[in-house]
Amino acid sequence: MSLRHAILVLLQDQEASGYDLAREFANSIGLVWNATHQQIYLELGKLNDQNMVKFRHIPQDGKPDKKLYRITEEGRDELIRWLRKPAAPPRIRDAFMVKIAGGALSDSSSILRELDDQADLRRERLHTFEALARKLDEQGRDKDLFTYLTLRRGILDQQAWLHWADEVKTALNKREILSTSA
Amino acid sequence: MSLRHAILVLLQDQEASGYDLAREFANSIGLVWNATHQQIYLELGKLNDQNMVKFRHIPQDGKPDKKLYRITEEGRDELIRWLRKPAAPPRIRDAFMVKIAGGALSDSSSILRELDDQADLRRERLHTFEALARKLDEQGRDKDLFTYLTLRRGILDQQAWLHWADEVKTALNKREILSTSA
DNA sequence: ACTACTTATTCAACGGATTGCGCAGCAATA
DNA sequence: TATTGCTGCGCAATCCGTTGAATAAGTAGT
Structure with a gap:
């Protein structure tokens, strides 16, 4: 609220x-x-x-x-x-992650397709955030320190997500190879 | 939905x-x-x-x-x-982050206090996730690959958050020093 | 000329989510 | 003995959020 x-x-x-x-x-x-x-x-x-x-x-x-x-x-x-007063911990509601958790039912290819779409979105965000952060940095970041810190949060978040996406890809590819060679 | x-x-x-x-x-x-x-x-x-x-x-x-x-x-x-069918991108609603964005109004000490509380929570989560991931790894993670990947997502997320928290701390401390020495 | 987008506000309907409460019995602890 | 905590289910009121639409006038592009 x-x-x-x-x-x-x-x-x-x-x-x-x-x-x-x-x-x-x-x-x-x-x-x-x-x-x-x-x-x-x-x-x-x-x-x-x-x-x-x-x-x-x-x-x-x-x-x-x-x-x-x-x-x-x-x-x-x-x-x-x-x-x-302390903020309530944010409630998490990530539909895409629910899909991953239920991934055994989907085929790898459709997961990978959606993963790529999401990754595009994240990469785009990452670039806009980085551009804004750079601009703030040039102006001396202390003026708008909290905006800067908020941006850093966003940047680290996108990076972590993209890193995870790579892990998923390699894991699913390895799996694909195992199942086709069997 | x-x-x-x-x-x-x-x-x-x-x-x-x-x-x-x-x-x-x-x-x-x-x-x-x-x-x-x-x-x-x-x-x-x-x-x-x-x-x-x-x-x-x-x-x-x-x-x-x-x-x-x-x-x-x-x-x-x-x-x-x-x-x-593709999932809608999750909408973000993080009250704590709203506080950071509005941080100019709070004093650093109260922000740092809450930051520490949140960090404790994240660290705790990180440990439980890591323990579960290790357990899955021992059993050969391929059986429950998707649970494993979900856990990895959680782990990377907490790590990114904690890394960000460190950045906030150093930034606010530097600021504190500047303002008290002035 | 037609379409689409931007500025600017508001209403109505529905469904999802939160909060608070209630019942019920057992087990363990203080 | 009193309180807390766990197992287990449910209702009702209210609030929050989403979707869809209406109005109104200007500007920019095909």
């Missing part, structure tokens, strides 16, 4: 619209928490009802009107309170 | 009660998918209504009666169908 807190974190430094936040959830924070725009708008509504955020209405021409949200004192208090 | 499939995977090799499954979700499969007993009993009910599983009633003395579930033909078909 901490979509609200992720939003409050984002609103710490800047005033933003629901749309802006949705974009950030698709990029930066998406690394550690994801949410769709529907969820975000809903949560912003609740946060507003509870006086954690307030907004001002910005009419625009050429584009639809928007609401720019900013965090309130109460919101900041709530965020700090939340930061202080 | 694949708690059902995780259950079907478990029922592949053995007949089991809801209670048995709950235990396995707390251990082996819990590595990749977790669920509480309420969810499991509910899902078993649904699976039974859809003829994916069937059960027999086992009266016991000393202990409460139980229901032993086993997978049906239909259930196996459904599982195979699911295994064939």
Whole structure:
């Protein structure tokens, strides 16, 4: 139940619209928490009802009107309170891994195909994360240390995954050879 | 929506009660998918209504009666169908990481404290996974190759996490020194 | 000219997940 | 003796999340 807190974190430094936040959830924070725009708008509504955020209405021409949200004192208090108490360990729900665990039922080729698809995705992520980390490093990483550390987490995660994928490949290939030669 | 499939995977090799499954979700499969007993009993009910599983009633003395579930033909078909179509990428929701991203608001000491707690948990997991992997290795890992690969995933994951935690520590310590000497 | 994408917000329906509770008896420990 | 813990099942309320759609106007590409 901490979509609200992720939003409050984002609103710490800047005033933003629901749309802006949705974009950030698709990029930066998406690394550690994801949410769709529907969820975000809903949560912003609740946060507003509870006086954690307030907004001002910005009419625009050429584009639809928007609401720019900013965090309130109460919101900041709530965020700090939340930061202080220990976080619940993340619940793991990885469908692809369930497939691996049940892999005895599938044939190796279809596993390998999906493994490659997932690996492509991870490799892509790895490159974007590395590019962002490099950019931060050039600017002196201390300014945005926590963004940098978050990126490092993502990078190490992708690398570990890709390493695992290699292990799977070699294991399945060895197996393939054994079963065809038998 | 694949708690059902995780259950079907478990029922592949053995007949089991809801209670048995709950235990396995707390251990082996819990590595990749977790669920509480309420969810499991509910899902078993649904699976039974859809003829994916069937059960027999086992009266016991000393202990409460139980229901032993086993997978049906239909259930196996459904599982195979699911295994064939690509899995959606897992959505990430890591509250602790949200805290890191919002870390500028907390003080280093409280972050470090929580980091240590999480690290203890990860180290503990790492040891249990490694012990299980070693046991499988002795028995010749090919028999249970997919369990072995799942464990390897868990091991690499914990190692990557712990490595990251070290990076965070050194980064925050360096920072601490800079701010106190200034 | 038509299609597709971007900006911007919101509603409605459904299903999945969490939290809290309740029952029931046995075994072991403090 | 009281409490905790294990085996075993289940219901109900609520909340969270996903999917799908609607509205509305501008811009860019085929």
